[in-house]
Amino acid sequence: GNSVTQMEGPVTLSEEAFLTINCTYTATGYPSLFWYVQYPGEGLQLLLKATKADDKGSNKGFEATYRKETTSFHLEKGSVQVSDSAVYFCALRLIQGAQKLVFGQGTRLTINP
Amino acid sequence: DGGITQSPKYLFRKEGQNVTLSCEQNLNHDAMYWYRQDPGQGLRLIYYSQIVNDFQKGDIAEGYSVSREKKESFPLTVTSAQKNPTAFYLCASARQPGNQPQHFGDGTRLSIL
Secondary structure (H helix, E strand, C coil), rough: CEEEEEEEEEEEEECCCCCCCCCECCCCCCEEEEEEEEECCCCCCEEEEEEECCCEECCCEEECCCCCCCECCCCCEECCCCHHEEEEEEEECCCCCCCEEECCCCCEEEEEE | CCCCCCCCCCEEEECCCCCCEEEEEECCCEEEEEEEECCCEEEEEEEEEECCCCEEECCCCCEEEEECCCCCCCCEECCCCCCCCCCCEEEEEEEEEECCEEECCCEEEEEEE
């Protein structure tokens, strides 16, 4: 089946620290991969995406590279800010069919000043 | 501005009552989705619709019902058959066909009195 496994949280870092949130997936076929971010009390916002192997998605200083050989899509940021505190979800979507999203369990990130 | 509107933001239900959550989009998207989010878990798909007057069950459809009479509207009814309805409910939409990301509303938090 299709599934996404994320790094267990919560993650707490100091401002300007380097961030990595691990994400690995299992999929039949060739999925697109996404990172979504959820701020308190809000819905999800698309952070970045990659649609094929070796693609790098980037946005707001965050990056993730689609690694087919390791079935991974780790999220990274070189210098985090307090405003990055949120819950981050990794997700996959198969191209065929109804294009349903399969989510990881989410990783709560807290950045201290 | 185009977007997805979910209402109400907070909803309370008595035991044995049905309750309907509203989701409206003005993005002219064909596909719409309902997800349930529980603490510490990822999002799970309840129902989805790829076109007006058609919808399919997701992974956890039991105790829920939907309708899709208009392109812009996809209401979700939580019935009394849903034994554990307390959760955060998120509606999403996406352009079809194509490899387009899903856009999310801000969610409705349902609680049992």
